[in-house]
Amino acid sequence: MTLGKELTKLRHRHEARQRLEDLDKERKLVHVIHYSCESFYDIKDGRTPRVTSIAVRNYASGQTKSFSIHKSAEQKNVPSEEISDRYDELEREMLGEFFEYLKYLKGHRFIHWNMRDINYGFPAIEHRFKILGGEPIVVEDDRKFDLARELVALYSVKYAPHGKFGRMHSLMDMNSIGAKDALTGKEEADAFDNEEYVKLHQSTLRKADVIANLLDRTLDGSLKTKATWRERHGIHPVALLEFLTEHWIWAIIVAVGVIVSIISGIWSLV
Template identity: 55%
Template structure:
């Protein structure tokens, strides 16, 4: 199968999955979280988690889990969070995984949550490190919106950083939104409330992007051909890869030659 046909197949698969999630939005969730910076880490430890937001795609109802909320529940002064971080993080992740337990059959839509640096695996690992036993979400229940956007609209559909550029191009409200660098700075400054607000805002933004992609109103830099998965090269690949189309082309060429010869005589 040719390159363009493979891309068309990926596009149809991603669009189909996205449409299915949108159709079952009552049982679909947007998830995002904030954590310690995962860059320039020399100690080999995974980043500590600060807050998690899970938003129902249909209702907009959002569950949140955060360090400062746990501290408040335990009557712990915020200036003592740092020295009790492991205990608070374990409690927060425990609450999150209890939520996961009762929502394993839901679809989980995320943005680049793919590995041990930043992703479901990172959350699971942190909980194990702190002595907990995580609940694992099945792979077929996870949907990476970031990758789906590339599959549907093409690699150059928006500039980098893609999430921020999408927000700008579509004029999506970003009050409280922090970039990766700003989140790292907020963590260092122990501004956990600001991190939590950013996590909630990003969950809201991802839901907005998902909805616009599902209804076709999202604005990107893709050309018409890229947006609809149509490319002249596809016709060439269809002819090359499928014998029936090749036969049709050969017959058409033969008819054309016979017709031309008849005109000459």
């Protein structure tokens, strides 16, 4: 294990904790966002997955704004059995409402879980709206806060097993957070194939609530993880050695302190 690696971990942990504290100070301007979509593992033609529902939950109030295929269908008086035939039209309607809502959240910050790329993330939602003929509002990267990655910085990759259903579900089990309505990835894929859009929407809402719950516990220090005490507190002998190596003044102070203690001990025996 190299010296630089441990001190880098400590720095990343400190930076993650600072970002968390900054979020805690401006809760009214912070939103938890989550969405459900068609399974990207089952797509054979390379297109991005269709979006089925999006939830945006204000962190301070808990009030949630949601957008979904079945709601768009209701608004346009489209029978449920016709949704799949008119999916592009309804998805565009839904995404149009979502991006219109984002206009009112300028300067706000968004907490999410692994929404990072074109497969699953902000870029995927933006791309879907573009190919459906819309002009998305792009959320700047510095306004996005990936809780899944920050937990790795805080507790190491061992903080929760990926398991069969992913780390979120593992954390839910460890922290006794009810899984009602929160579908697994496989269940969401099955729900999409079976055109159970309401079920997908309920799962999206529940997971937004779960992410907020996990953030609450992270902030107050009550989150249960698989991380060891050393991993939770970022203390490692190698990191201490590197700190003293790079910050030689502290090394001198520590050395002087040790020498003084030894001399004091000797004089006490005289």
